[in-house]
Amino acid sequence: MTENSLDKEQQIVNHLVGTFQNLTGKVKRNRRIEVSIEKKQITSVLNYVKDHLGFIHFSHMSCVDWLEDGYFELVYILWSPEQKIQLLVKALVDRENASVENADMIWRQLNTYQREIREMFGVNFIGMKGDKEFILEDWDNMPPMRRDFNTVDYIQEVYFERPGREDAQNVRETISKRTGEEIPEVATKYSRD
């Protein structure tokens, strides 16, 4: 087995680029491939790599919130046990009224991940079955994992806060004064005050 040969990975990328339109892909490193697709291609690409390229294992699905650019990025992480290659399939979805086609007929466990993403990011999966509530209960605010959800404002509004002690001291400073120890620059740089 050659160490740095990426032939196997490159072959798969070439295969996928040749098969699908508007698909860009690259070999990230040994045993890891990343492809970007359009949102309408999700089910066909997932089906294709599962049936023809041996990516039969679904590892994870996650969602990245690109607030500044105005879209969500759905990431499907697949694994080929035969070739020992990990495949990341990425698709961009508009942030406004985000909706994607349901893909849980390909892997049943996708249903769980999709329900979580629907609850936490508010991405609508068209045609998906399953309860509206997944982890949260009686949530009536913006989906909490969105980056424009202001957590600190929310907790100040909803929950009580215990007032701090008036004689609260900076622990690090107090100890260093007592022992004459010098505080390293890194510690002051990341200190709370």
Add this chain to the structure above:
Amino acid sequence: MPNDKNSQKIVDIIKNAARKHSLFVLAYGTGCGAIEIPPTMTSRYDAERFGIRGMATPRQADVLLVTGYLATKTLKRVIRAYEQMQDPKYVIGFGSCTINGGMYWDSYNTIKLLDKYIPVDVYINGCMPRPEAVITGFIELQKLIAEGKADGATKYKENLDWYRANQKKVIKNWNMPDYNW
């Protein structure tokens, strides 16, 4: 239970002495603190020498031990368990999460001050408290019981409206039964 002279009647002294030596803890854990309970209960620290032992259902238990952070979803269940418990009942807040939110202070879904929702008799601080600290907390509770000062349940009944208002602020869909203790 104290009388006019702010001292206990003899019958109360006997009653409280009996109560403090048979604390049955509801075997229910939230958050990460529940992992400290098995060593506290088993042979190494052996909490049963103080009369502390686990109990299966809320109706049979005396002490509700809230072991760590409470999500609003869990809080609903904890309130329900607490209201089902029979008098005398006590609550121990366990770990810094119940005191001020701990490391979950900025979580959108966990409460920070337990004593705004249910009355807490004793707090044990630490993240997590070791079994020694847990036992010290229980001994503190025993002292309060012996002095007749562990009256969280009475406070809860007296200020039920205030507690309910706080609880309903967090639990939006309130579909729980009303108990008339």
